[in-house]
Amino acid sequence: MKILVAIKRVADPDNANKVKPTADKVDTTGLEWKPNPFDEYALETALRLTENGKNNKVRQGEVVVVTIGNKDTETQLRSALATGADRAIRVEAEDTDLDGRLVAAALKSVVDAEKPDLVLLGKQVVDGDSNSVGQMLAQLLDYPMATFAATIQEEADGRLLVGREVDGGVLSLRLTTPAIITVDLRVVAPTSVYSKHTDAGFKYSDGVRFAALPAIMKAKKKPLDVKALADLAPGKTNGSSYFRFEAPPARAAGVKVPDVATLVNKLATEAKAL
Amino acid sequence: MSAPSPESAGLTDTHRAFAETCRRFARERIAPHVVEWEEAGSFPRSLYTEAAEAGILGVSFPEAYGGGGGDLLHSMLSVETLLEGGSSGLVASLGSLGIALPPIMALGTEEQKQRFVPKVLSGEHIAALAITEPGAGSDVAGVKTRAVRDGDHYRLSGAKLFITSGVRADLVTVLARTGEDAHGGLTFFVVERGTPGFSASRALNKTGWWASDTAELSFDDVKVPLDQRLGEEGSGFLAIMQSFQAERLSLAFYGHATAEIVLADAIAYAKERQAFGRPLTGFQVTRHKLAEMATKTRVAKAFNWELARRVAAGEYLVTEVSMAKNFAAQVAQEVCYEAVQIFGGMGYMRETRVERFARDARLLPIGGGTTEIMNEIIAKQLGL
Ligand SMILES: Cc1cc2nc3c(=O)[nH]c(=O)nc-3n(C[C@H](O)[C@H](O)[C@H](O)COP(=O)(O)OP(=O)(O)OC[C@H]3O[C@@H](n4cnc5c(N)ncnc54)[C@H](O)[C@@H]3O)c2cc1C
Numbered sequence: 001m002k003i004l005v006a007i008k009r010v011a012d013p014d015n016a017n018k019v020k021p022t023a024d025k026v027d028t029t030g031l032e033w034k035p036n037p038f039d040e041y042a043l044e045t046a047l048r049l050t051e052n053g054k055n056n057k058v059r060q061g062e063v064v065v066v067t068i069g070n071k072d073t074e075t076q077l078r079s080a081l082a083t084g085a086d087r088a089i090r091v092e093a094e095d096t097d098l099d100g101r102l103v104a105a106a107l108k109s110v111v112d113a114e115k116p117d118l119v120l121l122g123k124q125v126v127d128g129d130s131n132s133v134g135q136m137l138a139q140l141l142d143y144p145m146a147t148f149a150a151t152i153q154e155e156a157d158g159r160l161l162v163g164r165e166v167d168g169g170v171l172s173l174r175l176t177t178p179a180i181i182t183v184d185l186r187v188v189a190p191t192s193v194y195s196k197h198t199d200a201g202f203k204y205s206d207g208v209r210f211a212a213l214p215a216i217m218k219a220k221k222k223p224l225d226v227k228a229l230a231d232l233a234p235g236k237t238n239g240s241s242y243f244r245f246e247a248p249p250a251r252a253a254g255v256k257v258p259d260v261a262t263l264v265n266k267l268a269t270e271a272k273a274l
Numbered sequence: 275m276s277a278p279s280p281e282s283a284g285l286t287d288t289h290r291a292f293a294e295t296c297r298r299f300a301r302e303r304i305a306p307h308v309v310e311w312e313e314a315g316s317f318p319r320s321l322y323t324e325a326a327e328a329g330i331l332g333v334s335f336p337e338a339y340g341g342g343g344g345d346l347l348h349s350m351l352s353v354e355t356l357l358e359g360g361s362s363g364l365v366a367s368l369g370s371l372g373i374a375l376p377p378i379m380a381l382g383t384e385e386q387k388q389r390f391v392p393k394v395l396s397g398e399h400i401a402a403l404a405i406t407e408p409g410a411g412s413d414v415a416g417v418k419t420r421a422v423r424d425g426d427h428y429r430l431s432g433a434k435l436f437i438t439s440g441v442r443a444d445l446v447t448v449l450a451r452t453g454e455d456a457h458g459g460l461t462f463f464v465v466e467r468g469t470p471g472f473s474a475s476r477a478l479n480k481t482g483w484w485a486s487d488t489a490e491l492s493f494d495d496v497k498v499p500l501d502q503r504l505g506e507e508g509s510g511f512l513a514i515m516q517s518f519q520a521e522r523l524s525l526a527f528y529g530h531a532t533a534e535i536v537l538a539d540a541i542a543y544a545k546e547r548q549a550f551g552r553p554l555t556g557f558q559v560t561r562h563k564l565a566e567m568a569t570k571t572r573v574a575k576a577f578n579w580e581l582a583r584r585v586a587a588g589e590y591l592v593t594e595v596s597m598a599k600n601f602a603a604q605v606a607q608e609v610c611y612e613a614v615q616i617f618g619g620m621g622y623m624r625e626t627r628v629e630r631f632a633r634d635a636r637l638l639p640i641g642g643g644t645t646e647i648m649n650e651i652i653a654k655q656l657g658l
Binding site: 078209210211213215220 | 287288291294295298299302324327328329330333337342344348
């Protein structure tokens with residue numbers, strides 16, 4: 001199976017408090033970047049689907065990772081290559097010039113050129129939280145789609161059985177390929193994803209696999225192609241752009257009361273809580 | 275290490291990517307279980323294989339033996355980042371191969387290396403280094419464990435004390451006396467678990483490093499085949515001297531990394547904790563205390579990183595490394611002490627990291643050569 005995984009970098013959620021939204025732009029200087037967690041889950045899913053879990057040194061398919069971003073985002077691509085992806089594509093663009101529609105259009109061109117059996121994406125990025133690219137891309141490609149996948153099982157005939165956690169239960173869908181799947185957190189649990197090569201009882205380590213140093217070294221030599229956004233989404237510009245961010249109003253300072261009587265009085269008359 | 279800083283100069287993208295792997299390992303595989311493992315005085319053996327799979331175990335050993343093919347900076351990065359998981363003892367036990375394998379790598383034949391090293395680097399076997407004895411610590415030349423040649427094997431008798439990972443070790447690199455010369459009569463042997471006469475006689479209870487097992491080992495007329503002797507008879511002392519440099523530098527890294535972690539915890543707590551109607555950082559005395567803690571930590575870190583780079587580049591810096599170990603170990607004591615003080619009663623409670631690190635840090639001026647022994651080395655260099 002050949003799988004395309006879309007990856008976006010986001011400001012490290014652990015340092016998100018350093019983001020300084022101003023009137024007209026989000027100041028990103030000095031931020032640390034990480035792959036969007038859901039995209040890391042998508043990559044882990046793709047790797048599981050292209051291997052036999054028991055002997056994962058031998059690849060049973062191809063995983064291509066793609067990101068749309070500036071030169072710095074190659075760090076995230078190299079890290080995906082170190083984790084196990086086979087090839088990478090970077091589409092040159094600045095984040096501020098993009099919106100979901102444009103990203104979906106560019107990804108469609110990548111899919112047209114690469115012809116993967118499956119496109120995997122995170123269900124959403126944790127910065128913009130739009131949860132829209134996967135769905136728009138499915139529409140543009142006219143592919144079957146399953147969103148928020150918690151489990152994926154490749155069947156003998158190549159169809160994909162996708163489990164989605166919905167209110168009150170698990171809903172299973174059977175997709176023919178080529179298809180699009182967006183993944184949720186649970187997809188990296190030990191028994192969530194099985195390729196047709198992996199034994200039914202096999203248990204993965206929980207979470208996303210680690211990139212060992214020899215793999216990090218080898219990743220430097222794996223192919224990384226750069227493409228121009230204008231070639232992939234000709235004539236298109238973003239139609240929605242950042243306007244403003246407003247933090248919730250800060251809580252007003254409290255007041256000190258000298259005694260219980262005043263407190264009761266204030267609760268009754270000012271706070272109207274009694 | 276967040277933004278580029280002087281101490282991170284010379285690190286490549288691959289170093290940074292490796293540090294990220296370790297940091298995530300600490301966050302996902304260590305931190306969630308640390309309190310449980312510390313209280314239990316142990317951690318699951320499976321963590322060794324998990325760390326091996328993640329490429330963290332033995333990162334600086336050659337790939338041909340199952341290592342990561344990295345350099346000294348990678349192993350120093352692994353100390354710095356794994357400590358963020360919250361347990362020095364765990365890092366020490368997981369890392370005991372870092373002191374147990376170098377004599378095998380330095381003195382062993384190709385056959386011995388292939389026989390002993392890959393199973394340790396895959397996490398299947400645990401390795402320990404046994405030098406210290408009930409009667410010989412600082413004075414390595416006082417080692418009394420004896421190895422007497424008897425045909426095609428040796429007979430080993432004696433006791434070893436304070437051996438990290440000793441209880442669980444599958445193989446132990448043991449220093450024994452094969453000759454009368456104080457320094458020239460010492461030889462390394464590999465002794466395997468299950469060899470008749472060899473046992474871990476006692477698991478020791480400690481001030482800190484709870485997640486690490488520390489053992490007393492007993493050798494009662496243990497038959498050790500000739501092919502488990504490392505190098506020629508008498509080659510032991512020099513091998514120890516050569517591996518001390520990396521071990522002591524690594525303990526220096528424990529020092530600044532410990533200080534860095536408890537400093538961050540103390541800053542966060544001081545901003546949050548209210549007293550007399552303001553956060554603790556509202557008192558100048560607290561701000562200045564934190565400023566001094568930060569300064570010491572930064573200086574220790576900068577010096578350690580400078581030495582790591584130079585040692586990685588091939589310099590032999592025994593005096594400077596001794597200074598670094600003493601300085602960073604002392605900084606860790608001071609910063610831990612003040613961090614506990616800032617936490618107040620909460621700093622005395624086992625649920626806080628500062629409490630644990632304060633206990634753990636006490637080992638640093640003792641293990642791997644005491645402060646006094648480091649000072650002897652430095653003084654000698656000064657011509658005293
Ligand atoms: C938690 C832990 C883990 C350890 N792990 C290992 C391990 O895995 N393998 C191993 O082989 N060892 C290990 N050790 C042993 C450690 O290396 C020794 O404890 C250390 O070298 C000091 O030796 P000692 O305890 O015998 O102290 P001693 O040598 O008895 O020293 C006692 C005091 O006398 C001072 N002193 C000694 N000589 C001099 C001198 N010439 N001048 C001035 N002062 C002096 C010392 O500085 C110290 O203050 C471990 C120890 C601990 C506590």
